[in-house]
Structures are given as C-alpha cells and as structure tokens.
Amino acid sequence: MCVTIERLLHQKQKVLVMTAQILLNILRHSIIKMEAINLLILDECHHAVKKHPYSLVMSEFYHTTQKEKRPSVFGMTASPVNLKGVSSQVDCAIKIRNLESKLDSIVCTIKDRKELEKHVPMPSEVVVEYDKAASLWSLHEQIKQMEAEVEEAAKSSCRRSKWQFMGARDAGAKEELRQVYGVSERTECDGAANLIQKLRAINYALGELGQWCAYKVAQSFLTALQNDERANYQLDVKFQESYLNKVVSLLQCQLSEGAVSDKDTKAEDLESGVAQNGTDADEIEEGELPDSHVVSGGEHVDVIIGAAVADGKVTPKVQSLIKILLKYQQTEDFRAIIFVERVVSALVLPKVFAELPSLSFIKCASLIGHNNSHEMRTCQMQDTIAKFRDGRVTLLVATSVAEEGLDIRQCNVVIRFDLAKTVLAYIQSRGRARKPGSDYILMVERGNLSHEAFLRNARNSEEILRKEAIERTDLSHIKDISRLISVDSSPGTVYQVESTGAVVSLNSSVGLVHFYCSQLPSDRYSILRPEFIMEKHEKPGGPTEYSCKLQLPCNAPFEKLEGPVCSSMRLAQQAVCLAACKKLHEMGAFTDMLLPDKGSGEEREKVDQNDEGDPLPGTARHREFYPEGVADVLKGEWILSGRDVCNNSNLIHLNMYAVKCENFGSSKDPFLTQVSDFAVLFGNGLDAEVLSMSMDLFIARTMTTKASLVFKGSIDMTESQLASLKSFHVRLMSIVLDVDVEPSTTPWDPAKAYLFVPVVSDKSVDPMREIDWDLIEKIINTKAWNNPLQRARPDVYLGTNERTLGGDRREYGFGKLRHGMAFGQKSHPTYGIRGAVAQFDVVKASGLVPSWDNVELPKHADLTKGKLMMADDCMSAEDLVGRILTAAHSGKRFYVDSVRYEMTAENSFPRKEGYLGPLEYSSYADYYKQKYGVELMYKHQPLIRGRGVSYCKNLLSPRFEHKEGHEGETEENLDKTYYVFLPPELCLVHPLPGSLVRGAQRLPSIMRRVESMLLAVQLKDIINYPVPASKILEALTAASCQETFCYERAELLGDAYLKWVVSRFLFLRYPQKHEGQLTRMRQQKVSNMVLYQFALGKGLQSYIQADRFAPSRWAAPGVLPVFDEDTKDGESSLFDQDGSLTETERGVDQCIDGYENDEMEDGELEGDSSSYRVLSSKTLADVVEALIGVYYVEGGKISANHLMKWIGIQVEFDADEMECISRPSNVPESILRSINFDALEGALNIKFNDRGLLVEAITHASRPSSGVACYQRLEFVGDAVLDHLITRHLFFTYTDLPPGRLTDLRAAAVNNENFARVAVKHNLHVHLRHGSSALEKQIRDFVKEVQDELLKPGFNSFGLSDCKAPKVLGDIVESIAGAIFLDSGRETSLVWKVFQPLLQPMVTPETLPMHPVRELQERCQQQAEGLEYKASRSGNVATVEVFIDGVQIGIAQNPQKKMAQKLAARNALAALKEKETAEAKENDDENGKKKKNGSQTFTRQTLNDICLRRNWPMPFYRCVNEGGPAHAKRFTFAVRVNTTDRGWTDECVGDPMPSVKKAKDSAAVLLLELINRLYS
DSSP states (O other), X not given: OHHHHHHHHHTTOSOOOOOHHHHHHHHHTXXXXXXXXXXXXXXXXXXXXXXXXXXXXXXXXXXXXXXXXXXXXXXXXXXXXXXXXXXXXXXXXXXXXXXXXXXXXXXXXXXXXXXXXHHSOOOEEEEEEEOOOOOOHHHHHHHHHHHHHHHHHHHHHHTOOHHHHHHHHXXXXXXXXXXXXXXXXXXXXXXXXXXXXXXXXXXXXXXXXXXXXXXXXXXXXXXHHXXXXXXXXXXXXXXXXXXXXXXXXXXXXXXXXXXXXXXXXXXXXXXXXXXXXXXXXXXXXXTOOOOXXXXXXXXXXXXXXXXXXXXXXXXXXXXXXXHHHHHTTTOTTOOEEEEOSSHHHHHHHHHHHHTOGGGTTOOEEEEOXXXXXXXXXXXXXXXXXXXHHHTSOOEEEEOGGGTSSOOOTTOOEEEESSOOSSHHHHHHHHTTOOSTTOEEEEEEETTOHHHHHHHHHHHHHHHHHHHHHHSOOOOTTOSOGGGSOOOOOSOOSEEEOTTTOOEEEHHHHHHHHHHHHHTSOOOTTOOOOOEEEEEXXXXXXXXXXXXXXXXXXXXXXXXXXXXXXXXXXXXXXXXXXXXXXXXXXXXTSBOTTSSBOOSSOGGGTTOSBOTTSOBOTTSTTOEEEEEOOOOGGGOOGGGGOOOOTTXXXXXXXXXXXXXXXXXXXXXXXXXXXXXXXXXXXXXXXXXXXXXXXXXXXXXXXXXXXXXXXXXXXXXXXXXXXXXXXXXXXXXHHHHHTTOOOOTTTOOOOTTSOEEEEEEOOOOOSOXXXXXXXXXXXXXXXXXXXXXXXXXXXXXXXXXXXXXXXXXXXXXXXXXXXXXXXXXXXXXXXXXXXTTOOOOHHHHHHTTSSOOOTTSOOOOHHHHHXXXXXXXXXXXXXXHHTTOEEEETTTOOEEEEEEEEEEEETTSBOOOOTTOOSOOSOSBHHHHHHHHHOOOOSOTTSEEEEEEEOOOOOOOSSOTTSSOTTOTTOOHHHHHTTTOEEEOGGGEEEOSSOHHHHHHHTTHHHHHHHHHHHHHHHHHHHHHTSOOOHHHHHHHHBOGGGOSSOOSHHHHHHHHHHHHHHHHHHHHHHOTTSOHHHHHHHHHHHHSHHHHHHHHHHTXXXXXXXXXOOOGGGOOBTTBOOOOOTTSOSSOOOOOOTTSOOOHHHHHHHHHOOOOOSSSOOTTOOOTTOTTEEEEEHHHHHHHHHHHHHHHHHHHHHHXXXXXXXXXXXXXXXXXXXXXXXXXXXXXXXXXHHTSOHHHHHHHHTOOOSOHHHHHHHTBOTXXXXXXXXXXXXXXXXXXXXXXXXXXXXXXXXXXXXXXXXXXXXXXXXXXXXXXXXXXXXXXXXXXXXXOOHHHHHHHHHHHHHHHHHHHSTXXXXXXXXXXXXXXXXXXXXXXXXXXXXXXXXXXXXXXXXXXXXXXXXXXXXXXXXXXXXXXXXXXHHHHTOOEEXXXXXXXXXXXXXEEETTEEEEEEEESSHHHHHHHHHHHHHHHHHHHHHHXXXXXXXXXSOOOOHHHHHHHHHHHHHHHHHTTOOOOEEEEEEEESXXXXXXXXXEEEOEETTTEEOOOEEOOOBSSHHHHHHHHHHXXXXXXXXXXX
16 A cells, blocks of 8 residues: 555655545655645545544644644535534534634535525435334344353353453454454454354344344355355354354244245245355355345235234334335336445345345345445445446445445435434435435334434434534633633654654554554464453552553564553553554564565565566566677777788787587588688687587588687788788678678778688698688689679579568568669569569679670580580589589579589479479470570580578577477488579589588587687686686576577576575574565565666676577678568578478578567567667576576585675675574473474484474464464575475486476475475474464365375375365475574585485476376467366355366366366366377277377377486487378378487387378377387
C-alpha cells in the first residue's frame, strides 16, 4: 500500500482518493505529511467523533500542525449529528459546534428545501405495520444452552486465565488489527468464538424470520464448514461441526412435526434439497447460503406462506415484506433496496424470495460489508452494485453498508425491514431512493412503543437539525462547558522518529504490534501474534491499577517486555505496545517509517516489468546494445602505414605467427586437404596461453582440423612491402567475406590491426622469406579486378542474387546492372523477380564479357591441343584444374574439378531423377539458349566439371551433429548434386587460386577464437588472479554461440556458491534479523539485477561472447561487413547451375539462425551497426555467476572470494566481528531433558558441542517459545550450505554431463520433497518440537506414504511422488545442516561428511525421473500438439484437466493444485502411451507393418531420452538408400548408438518410408528393441 502511494506521489498525481484509515496510516508512517495536503475533502464527515479515523486524523495531525500550514477542510454529510436523536435545540447546537471544532470548519446548508427538491426528489414515506411473532421459547432456550456449553468448552481448551483472554480480545486488539492493517488472524481458540457467533445468528433468525429461515441458516453454516478448504488443518472444525449438526437436526425435526399441509414446503424437500444442492465452495466463501430445494411452481403464494405463518415457520414480518413486494409486480423498471440490521437476514432473505414462484419477477442479491464472518470482498460488492445498476439484479437486501454513498438513480423503492438505529441512518437510507415518485417504506411492529417513539423522534430531529444549521443558537449562556469539546493541539504520549517524523501513539501501538507479528515469517501451522498477560495491582482504599506483560513470537528480536502500571487494562496494553514499538525501532526491526523492515527494496520483488511495461534490468527480456570488445593487444597504428610507398627507409616492426592446421579423420574429398598455408602479422606479441590453445574447426562431416598459432619470429618491413600485403589482404578477404571493397579506399581501424599473408613452406630461418611474395605481387597487379564480375558479389551486380531466401518482405534482384546501368534508366524486365536470371545479352551489352562475334574463330585443331576458349581469354585446360571460375551468366563461382573431354554442349541435358515427362531441354546448348538467351559458339568444346564455392562458414560450431534431414549421408549421396557442367565460353577465370580461398575461409573462424581468447587474457590480467584464460573464456561464452563449450555448467556452480557465501555472511553479520529479512537481503545481493549492475560496472559486456559466429557479420581489418537489404544475417550458400544446393552446403543452411520473431536473441545485430550487438541483462548476470564458478573450480574459496571482491560483492568480514557473534545458546535444562539426544545424534552420527543449536534446529514456530528460538534462521543458512555442497558434488562427479541435465539433477537432489524423505528415512521427524495437531496429522500421513514407497524395490521418486511432503520436514533437514555448520566452527566439510551418507541414494543421470508436466510438454512440442490445463476448485479439492488439441486426455484431483496438475499430466501420459500401443497393435494386425506414425516420433524421442538418461551420445542415423520417382520417393535409414559400457551397437536398418522422419522412426523402433534385449 505504502509503496503504491509513494509511487503515486512520485508520479506527481494531484488528487488521491483513499479511505480514512489509509490516510491515517500514511500520516502515522510519515509517507505523506499534513503540510503537503492543500485540501482535505471528507465524505460523510459526521463520523469525525470518538476514535474514528477521521477524528484521529484531525486530532493527531491536523490540530498539531501550525495554523498557516494546515490544509483547507471540506466536509459533506446528510446529518451533522450521528445519534439516536436530539432532545432539544441546545443539545443539537452543542453537537454541531463540537463537529465544527473538530473539523475546524462551519456548517452550511440550503435554506429553501424546495430548491433542493428540484435536484434531489424526496420519496413518499409509507409506514407498514405487521403483527408480533409468536415466541418459539423452547427452541430459543435449547440453542442458548448450546452457546453456554461452547463457551465452557472454549475456556477449558484455551487453558488461559480469564485475564489473558480478556486482555487479548476485549482490549480490541484483534478488531483494531483488522481495521487498521486489514490482517485477519486465525486462531484455534477463535473456533469457539466463531461457533458462538453462528449460534447467535441462528437464534436471531429464529426469532426475527422464523423457523424455516433459521433452518436454512444453520444448514448453510454446516455446508460452508464442510466445504471449507482450511477444514483440513483447523482443529476446531470437528468441534463446530458436531454442534451445528445438532442444531440442524433439532430445527429439521420441529419443521417436519409441524408440516401442516402438502402446500407447505415439505420437510423432505428441505432435507433432500439442502443436502444435495449445496452450492460450490466459491459461492459459500463469498458469504452466500447454498440454494435449497425450490417449491414446485403453481401453488398460490398466500396459501403456502399462510400455512407457514400459521405454523410459526415464517414470521408475520417476513410475510408482510413479501406482500409489499407483490404490490410492485406490475411496476415498470422496479429497483428496490431492503435494509436489514443483521448480515444473516441479508443472506437468507434472497433465498426465501427465490423459492416463491409468485416473486419470480424479482432478481435478488445480498450486499454486506467486510466486518463479519461472511465478509464480502470489495470486488464482489462492486460486481453486485454494477448488476443492480444495469438491471441484472432488481432487489438488493443490504445491511447498513448500503446506507452511505450508494448512488443509483434508478432506485425507486427503499424498504426498512428493520428500523434504522439512528436518525442519521433514517435520513441516509431514505436518500437511496433517487428516482422521482419513489417510496420509502418503514416496517413497524404493531403496538411496539419504541418503534413509534423512534419514528416521532427521527422526524422531529431532522426538523431541529435543519433549523439549527440555518439559525444558529447562541451558546454563550451554557453553564456546563464540559459538554463543549476543546481541541487539544498538544499530542498525547507518542514515539516519533526524528528523521522522518513517523509517529506511533497509544491509539495506534496495539495495532502496529499485531501487524508486526503478522509480518514475521510463518507457515499455516503457526499463528504468530503477541500474547498479553495482565496483572492486577489493588491498593487498599486506592483505585485498582493494571500492568501488562507482552510476549512476542520466538522469531522476533526480543521476546518479553513488561509495561508500566496504568489506570485501566486498555491503557496498560497500549503502553506496553508503545514501549515495544520504540524498542523494535531501536533494534532495527522497524524502518524509520515505523513499518516492519522486510530487508528493504521489497517493491522490486517478482516484477518483470515496470509501470510502462518495459522489462526490468536483470531479466532475460531486458536487452540493450553494447559495443563489441576488441583486446588492447590488437591495437596498432602501424596498420595506417604503407601509404608512402616511395619511402622505404622507414621500417615497420611486426610479429609473424603461422597458422598451423592438423587434420583428424579422413575424407574422400581432395579439396579439403588442398589448402594454402597462411600466417598472421601482429604489431604486438601474443600471450603464451593464446599460442598454447588449439581450436577444433568442423570442416566436414568426417573430418575436423585442429588449428593453432605458432610464433615464427619478428620481421621488419618497408612501407611498400606493407602496402602490398595490405592490398593482398583486402583482395583476398573481400572475396572470402563477399564484401566489395577497394584496397585504395577501404578504411583501416588501428583498434584491430593484423594482416593475413600467404606463406610457402620454406625451411629458412628468416620468416620474411616464408611470405609468398610472388603470389602477392601476381594477385594485386592483375587486371581482372577491373571487371565487376571478378570482384565480390557478382550475383548482386547481375541481379541474380539468391541469398535472400528469407520471407517475402525483401525484394529480390537489386542488381546495379538491372538498375539500368546498361540501358540508361530503363529497368530490366526481370528486376525484382525472385530467382531471376540475367539475360546474357544484357551482360554482353554491358561490356563485361568481350564479344567474339567480330573476331575470327580459331580452328578446332587448336582447341584439341588442350586450349579452351574462356569468356575472356584462351586458356590451357591443365592450368584450369583447381582454379575458380565465375559464371558470366549467373555471377556464381565454381571450383574446377576436371575438364570432361567426353562431354560437349551438344550432349543431351540430364533429366531430373524420377521425372518421366517430356524433355524440357534437348541439350546443354538448348538449356543455355532457353534459360539465359545464350547462343553458344563453341558447342564442341569439352565441358568443365565444377562444384560451387560456398560462402565462408562458421567452423567453430559442430555443424554436422544430429541435424534433421541430413544425418549420416554417405559420400556417394553427396555426389548426387555435387557437380555442375559449364561451357568454358561462359566462364571467367578468377585471379585467386582455389586452394588459397579454401585456406582463407578458415581464417575468420580462427581469428574469432583468437580475438575472444585475447579478451579473456586481458580480463584475467585485470582480475589479477592466476586462472587459465581458456576457463575464463568458457565463463564468457554463452550457449547461444553454439560452440563446444559455454558458461552454463560453471554458472550453476557459481550460483550455488554465491548464494552460500552471501547467506553465511548475512547470517553471521545480522544476528538480530529474522529469516524473512535475511532472505530479502540475500535477494538484493544476488539478484540478477544487482549482478547485472556489477557486470556493467566492471565493463564485462565488452568481453562476453553471446552470438553464434557469422563470418558475414565479422569485421576483418580493412574489410567491414555490409548490411544491405538482400544479405541475410546468417550464412547461406551459393547455388549451382541447376539451382540445387550441394549437400554439404545444405547442411549449413539448416544451421542458419534466422530469427523469426521480433524479439532479438542475444548477440543478434540490428541494422548496419557491425561493432554493436544486443545482450540481455540476464546474460551479464549469468556471466558473473559463471566467473565465480570458474574461479571456485580453479582456485577454491580464496580464488572465488578474490573474484567476488573484485566484482564488488562483500562477503568477508573481520575476525573481531566473527568472535563476538559466536555465543553459546542457553536452553533451559527442562527442555534439554525432554529431548532424546542419543537417538538424534545417533541418526546423524555426530556429537554436538553446543546442544542448544540442535534444539533450535528442531523447534517449529508453533511451539510456545520458553526461551528457544525457532529453526527459521538455521534453515536459512542450512538451505544455502546444502545447495552449495550438493551442487559441488554433482558438478565434480558428472564432468561430462550437459548443463541442462546437470540442472535437472540439481533440482531433483536439492528440493524440499527430497529432504523431507531424508528426514523420515532417518527418523528425524520424531524429534520435531511443534504445537500443531494439524501438522502432526500431515506428518503421519506422509510417513505412511514414504514407508510404502520404501517397500517398492529400487524405487526412488526424488520428490516426484504423489504425496506432497509437509514443508516443515524438509526445513528441519536444512536447519540441522545449519546447526552442524555453526557447531563445527563454520566448517562445510563436516556438514558434507554428515550429510553425504544421509542423502544416499543420491540421484544419478540414470535414476533421474522426469517431471510428468515437463515430459508431457516436451512430447506435445515434438508432436506439434496444443497442450492446455484447466483447473477448478470445489471445496477443498482442486481438479485439473489436461486437454491436447482440445480433447480431454487426463484428469486428477488433489487438495493441492500443483499435485493435481502433476497427477493429471501423469494420467495423460499413461493414456497416450496406451493409445499408441493400441494403434500399433491395430496396425500390426492390419498389415504386419511397424508402428504407425502416431507413435513413432515418440519412439525416436524415447530413444533420445534413454541416451540422455544413460549419458550416451545421441543416436547416429545414416541414410542407406534413397530412390524411386519424385512423386513416390522412399528413404531407408539405419541407426546405431555408442553405449559407454559396450561400445557401438549393431546397426539397425529400418523399412523404406515416404519421408526421412518416418524412415528414422522405423529404424529407431528396431534399435529400441535391441537395447531392451541387451539391458533387460
């Protein structure tokens, strides 16, 4: 609440609307000051008397503020006097004068009533008389007798002195707590009080409404009690139930005896109806009565009611009310309010009306307030009023809650069923009839003198009031001045906080102490509240005085406090509470606002968005742009040299590092091994760790290359040599990265300075001699670069670019050529068409290809001598092999594989496999003519067999593992679409040799890893602690990089270690703070938001690697990436001449990170900001945890604490501070004697030095304190230490487990359910000290469940079983861990020594059960099915249904919703498996074939699950055969798996299937059967 108001004030809101109590609270807590208010508008200001919040606001704050700083006050009321009436004009004057003094205002009203009636019509007043009800004396007496019994039972069960009982209840503490802070407390003693209230309500209904209604009330109380969710753990429910059953049967019996005729509502009907038609619990909780049997239609209402009245079943008053309502049967737009005195009447009357067919024109509802056992929530009240306003409800039966402020213009009848108690209520309720011509009906008992007197008095008083407001009486002559209040501006006894001005007075202290206790950490078994013990001090002859002792719950900073001696019990209680508030503030339990300290900053808890809906820092959805970091060691001004080519005297000093590649595995592809060697030139020397690092490059499915840098020596070179190297570097990288730049104009950035140079394997010592200068000169001086088709992006130039395979958002073919460079401004006919072809005449016309038309053709004889006519030259066929060609008609590039002398352009064009239709092209020549408009001239020339030059790929990610659609294809399969046949005359020979380009395509991946390693080395030097840089790199690499390592495992360990050290620090540092405060303080120290800010403070964003490496986005020195409309952010691959992808390249295409949605992933780039990337702030927080984890693994606690100190997380403190904290606990001897330490220490196998710690660890907050704290603080520290120790154990035991599985293992090992089972298994639960029988019962049920579990051989659910553990049992395991930690002198090793055997059997990857909810979710995702859960609650049972694609598959019920969901998911899985088995069997019967598709994706998933569970690599699928015509293709797949214990399994070959997925399924089924045979 306070947070919301602070926020509103912060947002500069001008007008705040609130209740009086909230205003009083925020003034008391100094959230707002009286001086800050300019105008105070008080609605219904007549309440400003006695202790009403209006009155307290005025006396405590308004009158104590200096006059000039006070706000203006504007009060509104229908009657300034709120009493039963006024006796005289003077009496009235005094009351008005007092109200004026209190509100510092004057009373004004309208002189002429007629003027008011123009706007506010007065209803006509009607008095209806009814007969007195016959007395049901014997029934009343029997119920009263029960009340007395209950009171007696309550007293004995409370086992408290009457004083105590009086002190806590009659001092109004509970009421004040509810009014002030909106906290209702549940107590076991309240059961009796609650029952007495119910019995009184039944008795009232019996007298006022009759036996029939009383029966309904009693029956509804009983039904509500039986359906109450809390019934499970409230002690007194059975007690209440037994009494209510007696009452119901008593009334029922009386009803049936007196059943006069069949026309009466039959007793049988009542019995059956009420019992069966109990409405569901939601309604009952809202304070409605269950619907009863409706009288069958048709009987005349008077007969029924008449019979019921004659029989004394319904009172004449109710009968009279029904008659009044019947008169309005024909009234159009009838809208009425009936005012009743008691809630019970408001609830039961609508039920009566609903049973009378003649009143079917009425739609009725109840409207009651908050302060009763049936309280109506505000939203329900609003809903009812809204229905009344729009006519869905036409009659409201309301208590006094509707007298004020309800403004419904359509209301035309107001009936006072019970007369008003005050003149004000009489005036206010009349004012509800707002429609002109309304009726105000007052029901009066015939011959009741007090009723008649009230009416007379009310009418007189109203007149006197109006007169007094206009003509004020002179009060100067009054003798008795004491009747006039004087406003005291000096405050009473208060405690004020200097810094904020927050104040607690005697009036507010009791409520505040109750509120403080209600905010202490507790569970449903312990009701934390203050206890008051009153002491009487009688002096002979003097007045009796009282003092009060206060006892706070065991987790408060102090437990007992004695108050001063006072004149009354109320004052004594207020005084001790005021002293307690002062002490709590001094001890830090209250903030300076005098609110319970929650560890501050609680307003940020569990919020993912701020008010504007933007994600908050620290969450995964909060993303920001950060510049990409470049290591300082790469800086070099030398890269800017090389311009002054003539000046060779200036030598530049560089370091040369050779790129060494070593191949692993083999490949039939010769191109993979035919690659040129390179070296890299740096200005500075590289760190030894960078040189010792080798990286795996995944260059082919069957081959990886280990690459590393080797130092070759230092070199000095001239400016002209450097200029040549820079020119070569730009030419090479522009082709490799496909960026069209000119060496002369490209910008160089000294922040990232290195160059790639080709080397020859010269064994000489001089590294300068190893550089292949001949090649460099040849390449930089060739004329070919003048032709745009030989530079980068020829396809973009021609407009045939097909890289944009994305959506339809982008246009295709942005070729400069098509823009009309060849034809002035006329655009090309195919401009903007996807997959367009450039007509060759356009290419020729542009002069890009020399035209041979006017040159005499060389004779055929020359051509056979091994010469080929290329597009721009005549070339020897042998020199062509291994070179790169650019196809002039398409702009695509190909490596020359061989020259096929047996093939010419006149050879028939091959059909597509499986195509049986007419031939599309008769020959290659025909194909080029039809498709490209090329008339080949040298049709007899041999064709060149080529294969596409793929784009530069990311070689750091394992690309060939387990991707759908291309697993395990053999080399033969790859050959199918591998080669292209090209006529030489359409090809331009590229200046760069093929082997050089293939070698250079590895350099971006190598340098990406080197650059990130250099950043890691730089960070290591800044942190200044010896940890391998490769490990730091791991902590900086996100999983989204898709590399062979990432930070997730280290982050898991770091997270647990950070939680542990911060918990330990807070626990020892703040011995006074309770567990709730410690938890919040820890949250502030370790939350993602805080870690994110630490990371930013240390600049970690520059070091993080968060995006999958994409060479197209990578900036090489001098060659910056291009971001234009038609390049895709990922990598794609070139097409060969048929437009069909080569298989290897299709593999890459599958891996592209094309982000579909608008939300950007980590590392994704936007626009053309090449040096920026997007990081989520959660990634930054995760990296901090991962660094902690890495430092902990490499150097233990000292190393991790060093890193945390560097980051800014304070976890260490002085030895002196530590000493003063460790104090032995003093537990009373009596308690020590009551505990069986031998058994407890025997179960734990440890002897405690300080047994007080052990007592604290097993004491629950529901146990009366007697000097022992409860286990909550120990649980806080024990939870963290166990989390850390178990995570550490799993991390070091399962070193090869992927992070996701490790997380699942940790979740299964570290959870309350699992710990609870440990407690039961080792009999720790029998030592628990608590004081709740509800908890006792739950523990008993759970122990029985666990014992049944243990009987099942080899069964361990690790907390996934069907029985929910009481949280308390898991808590004591944690608190015992905390106690051992403290008792052993803060040694975690001893905790692990004790707990490792206790936790056995620990969960392993093989035994890890999958949570049914998660298993079902994953299954539905794989099958692309829609999964939906629907939950409902009836009474204390939750029902959860599972729907898959709209069909209900599973359902379960349980008192706990989460457990019901788990059981429903499990049932759904069982049903699905059954269905699949049945389908499979059906299919087998039908055609003897394998399982139908329905179950097979699931089969493949089952195989994957087995591999995960047994920690095997994923299954290896291989395509054995693919054949058949295009419309009826069949695939056959084989599968095998590498088991860790038996090596590779036999290969299982499935049946031929129409799709790859089904073919894999078929093979998977066979492998599953094989595994079952091997391992069963």
